[in-house]
Amino acid sequence: MTTDPWWASETFWRKTAIWVTAGSFVVLVFLTFDSMSQITAGTRRVPAYSAINHRIEYRFDEQRHVQTPVIGAEEPLFGKKLTEQEAEALVEKGKLTIQAKNCMSCHTLLGNGAYYAPDLTKAWLDPFWGSREVREELMVAFIKDPSDKLHNGLGRRMPRLGVTDEEAHAIVAFLKWMSTIDTNGFPYNFKPLDQEG
Amino acid sequence: MIEPVKLANFFATFFSAAAVILFGALYALLFAYSRTRNMPRLMALAYAAYAVLFISVIVLANVANLFGSLFWMSVAILMLAGYLAAPHAIWHLCVNTHAATHHDGFDGHQPSTPLDCSNPETFQQPCKEKTP
Amino acid sequence: MTALGTIDSANLNGGQKLAVKYFSVALILFGAQVVFGLLAGLQYLIPDFLYEVLDFSINRMVHINAMVVWMLFGFIGSVYWLLEDESGIPIVGLKLGNIVFWIFTLAVAAVVAVYLLVQIGPGEHSTLWLITEGREYIEAPRWADIGIVVCLLVFFFNVAATFAKGKWTGIGGVLTLDLIALFGIYMAGMFYTTNISVDQYWWWWVIHLWVEATWEVLVGGLMAYGLMTVLGARRKIVETWLYIEVALMFGSGILGLGHHYFWIGTPEYWLSIGGFFSALEPVPLVAMVVHAVFDSGVHKMRSSNHPAMGWLIAHAFGNFFGAGVWGFMHTLPQINLYTHGTQWSASHGHLAFFGAYATINIAFFYIAVQKWRGNVWMSGGLIGGWKWKWSMVLLNLGMVGMTMGLLVAGYEQSQIERAIEGSSWAGYFAAQSHPWFQQGMFWRMVFGGMFAAGYALLVLDLLTIGKRETRPAQRPSADG
Numbered sequence: 114m115t116t117d118p119w120w121a122s123e124t125f126w127r128k129t130a131i132w133v134t135a136g137s138f139v140v141l142v143f144l145t146f147d148s149m150s151q152i153t154a155g156t157r158r159v160p161a162y163s164a165i166n167h168r169i170e171y172r173f174d175e176q177r178h179v180q181t182p183v184i185g186a187e188e189p190l191f192g193k194k195l196t197e198q199e200a201e202a203l204v205e206k207g208k209l210t211i212q213a214k215n216c217m218s219c220h221t222l223l224g225n226g227a228y229y230a231p232d233l234t235k236a237w238l239d240p241f242w243g244s245r246e247v248r249e250e251l252m253v254a255f256i257k258d259p260s261d262k263l264h265n266g267l268g269r270r271m272p273r274l275g276v277t278d279e280e281a282h283a284i285v286a287f288l289k290w291m292s293t294i295d296t297n298g299f300p301y302n303f304k305p306l307d308q309e310g
Numbered sequence: 311m312i313e314p315v316k317l318a319n320f321f322a323t324f325f326s327a328a329a330v331i332l333f334g335a336l337y338a339l340l341f342a343y344s345r346t347r348n349m350p351r352l353m354a355l356a357y358a359a360y361a362v363l364f365i366s367v368i369v370l371a372n373v374a375n376l377f378g379s380l381f382w383m384s385v386a387i388l389m390l391a392g393y394l395a396a397p398h399a400i401w402h403l404c405v406n407t408h409a410a411t412h413h414d415g416f417d418g419h420q421p422s423t424p425l426d427c428s429n430p431e432t433f434q435q436p437c438k439e440k441t442p
Numbered sequence: 443m444t445a446l447g448t449i450d451s452a453n454l455n456g457g458q459k460l461a462v463k464y465f466s467v468a469l470i471l472f473g474a475q476v477v478f479g480l481l482a483g484l485q486y487l488i489p490d491f492l493y494e495v496l497d498f499s500i501n502r503m504v505h506i507n508a509m510v511v512w513m514l515f516g517f518i519g520s521v522y523w524l525l526e527d528e529s530g531i532p533i534v535g536l537k538l539g540n541i542v543f544w545i546f547t548l549a550v551a552a553v554v555a556v557y558l559l560v561q562i563g564p565g566e567h568s569t570l571w572l573i574t575e576g577r578e579y580i581e582a583p584r585w586a587d588i589g590i591v592v593c594l595l596v597f598f599f600n601v602a603a604t605f606a607k608g609k610w611t612g613i614g615g616v617l618t619l620d621l622i623a624l625f626g627i628y629m630a631g632m633f634y635t636t637n638i639s640v641d642q643y644w645w646w647w648v649i650h651l652w653v654e655a656t657w658e659v660l661v662g663g664l665m666a667y668g669l670m671t672v673l674g675a676r677r678k679i680v681e682t683w684l685y686i687e688v689a690l691m692f693g694s695g696i697l698g699l700g701h702h703y704f705w706i707g708t709p710e711y712w713l714s715i716g717g718f719f720s721a722l723e724p725v726p727l728v729a730m731v732v733h734a735v736f737d738s739g740v741h742k743m744r745s746s747n748h749p750a751m752g753w754l755i756a757h758a759f760g761n762f763f764g765a766g767v768w769g770f771m772h773t774l775p776q777i778n779l780y781t782h783g784t785q786w787s788a789s790h791g792h793l794a795f796f797g798a799y800a801t802i803n804i805a806f807f808y809i810a811v812q813k814w815r816g817n818v819w820m821s822g823g824l825i826g827g828w829k830w831k832w833s834m835v836l837l838n839l840g841m842v843g844m845t846m847g848l849l850v851a852g853y854e855q856s857q858i859e860r861a862i863e864g865s866s867w868a869g870y871f872a873a874q875s876h877p878w879f880q881q882g883m884f885w886r887m888v889f890g891g892m893f894a895a896g897y898a899l900l901v902l903d904l905l906t907i908g909k910r911e912t913r914p915a916q917r918p919s920a921d922g
Contacts, residue, residue: 126682126689130692133688133693134693138696148703152709213574213576215499223706228788229485229499229502235865272497277564280565297710302865
């Protein structure tokens with residue numbers, strides 16, 4: 114019976130496997146703590162829910178070479194300025210509805226989900242809505258009953274999902290809030306709705 | 311931060327990235343085959359595959375703008391060095407793990423045999439690796 | 443004892459009797475995955491097909507959920523299959539294992555029934571608890587999540603306690619530790635948060651760490667056992683290589699999580715971490731190639747089970763192309779910025795899931811059916827051997843064809859929708875209407891049909907293979 118060189122022995126690799134796994138996991142946990150501190154709502158990357166009281170823009174950042182969301186002048190959603198608590202409650206209702214209707218099984222949010230319908234990361238800023246004045250109401254109406262609205266030339270339509278008026282408003286709030294998240298330039302080359310007029 | 315790929319370079323990016331993996335595997339395959347079957351000529355082909363891999367990495371680094379930053383450049387260099395060395399390292403590992411004659415009697419029906427160079431049917435490795 | 447070639451549970455040990463139950467349900471769910479995949483694929487071509495009856499969202503959800511669950515059932519079955527062999531003793535809590543099997547299966551049936559009949563609910567927490575959680579892959583409502591964790595815990599207990607009472611082997615140790623990760627990580631996806639960035643951060647813990655880390659290692663353990671059974675490879679070597687593989691897989695896989703954290707609001711350093719580990723990702727694959735060639739020089743390649751061996755080889759290739767080539771093509775952030783959330787991901791997902799996981803489960807189905815029929819001959823010159831060969835060809839060719847169709851669609855999408863039109867809705871639909879996209883989807887459907895035919899033949903073959911055989915199984919060539 115011969116002995117293997119230490120670096121080819123079963124014991125060496127068993128230990129290596131354990132240490133590599135444990136080491137990677139510890140690093141991941143450390144990075145997770147750091148990431149969590151940077152993506153909690155109310156930070157630079159993920160703004161507070163009350164950001165929906167402001168105009169949201171998506172501008173090219175010269176330093177980072179990509180577009181980033183910019184929170185601009187006061188421009189309350191549905192014309193009603195909300196406190197931080199009210200804003201959070203509204204966005205929460207929107208997020209719950211988005212999960213309850215399984216939006217991600219057709220759409221993508223931040224690029225994750227299914228690919229049967231458009232990405233919603235910047236839905237709030239999409240030129241599809243035409244102008245700033247009519248956007249909010251168009252969005253609410255579309256979400257409540259999309260079946261008879263203009264979609265595309267393909268004949269692909271969003272179904273009616275029984276979304277109530279309250280839920281539709283909340284979804285719009287969630288979408289507006291989601292557009293404030295700094296996604297490192299995703300989506301790239303996006304041309305937002307003209308909000309100046 | 312990253313410098314996104316230009317539209318004109320999309321195809322080159324996908325193609326060179328796929329080539330990196332494919333030729334990395336081809337290099338490893340030819341390398342291992344050349345060693346197991348004792349066919350030194352194949353080794354030249356193996357290194358030719360590595361050469362293609364090398365070019366693919368350079369093309370990929372170029373179109374994906376990896377040369378623009380120190381970090382991304384070092385990733386590209388690491389790939390070049392890593393792919394070159396990996397099959398050598400794995401080969402040594404194979405030889406040495408399989409050389410072990412310790413047998414725990416799992417199969418029962420098969421007596422434990424050390425690398426048997428005298429029997430080409432069961433062992434086609436170049437015996438120069440093993441025999442003094 | 444009944445004649446060779448007849449299905450008889452007396453041929454199986456306790457764990458294996460339980461395993462074939464899991465395999466049967468897995469095979470049925472595999473069928474559900476195929477059926478709902480076909481329905482969803484058809485909706486790309488005929489948008490009004492089943493509109494507001496079974497919408498794309500429902501079909502797609504059942505398609506991917508059936509996949510996750512059938513693979514999980516396959517893995518659980520495979521571990522039960524080898525448990526008594528490995529540990530050398532009967533399973534400690536076999537009765538409990540049987541009860542949990544029935545609970546698990548009924549729960550899955552209940553979840554699917556709710557998916558199909560209730561579909562969606564109001565925007566309240568109760569919907570998340572009772573109907574759907576609405577998060578891709580883990581749509582199962584919270585009550586089912588808790589059920590899954592309990593079932594996995596019982597499974598873990600059975601595995602750990604059986605090995606502890608019998609003998610610990612390397613495979614046993616790796617499997618046991620991996621199962622802790624399997625149910626532990628699942629819990630990272632069991633909470634609600636309004637913050638979509640935090641939501642997706644933990645969601646990826648479940649999806650990536652399950653699929654690209656714990657599942658890979660689980661498969662490594664199963665593969666090790668498979669190689670010893672089918673080829674008669676030597677334990678010490680197989681286990682050393684299992685450890686090497688674990689080190690490489692977890693070493694590149696755990697922090698490889700970074701390539702999902704590019705665009706969800708997480709800090710910029712993830713671009714570097716994700717890119718770096720993506721470049722490392724192919725190293726385990728290169729290791730596998732060298733080792734496989736080395737092994738083939740040592741073995742005489744006389745397998746005792748040709749279909750299983752064929753599927754194990756398909757696994758090696760599928761893993762290499764699906765995870766390796768298809769993954770690396772679009773994983774660097776410089777290009778992923780355009781491919782993220784397009785049919786690129788679908789193309790990669792189809793090939794990688796099939797190549798890495800469906801294949802090895804099918805290999806285990808064949809290993810199981812061979813023993814179930816009294817360890818019958820399954821090597822060359824098999825009676826009705828055309829069936830396994832043709833089902834293998836149809837399934838693999840169907841999958842490659844679907845992958846190619848989706849690739850063409852994704853390539854066009856990344857250019858027109860993402861790069862030129864900047865991901866606006868108009869850009870999205872411009873890309874969806876493009877001939878490349880439409881034709882890609884058409885061919886995906888054609889090859890999907892081929893895949894379905896392959897599935898049907900696979901089921902037929904698993905039910906009949908070895909039926910009229912009277913020869914006992916060929917002994918695997920040993921050593922190496």
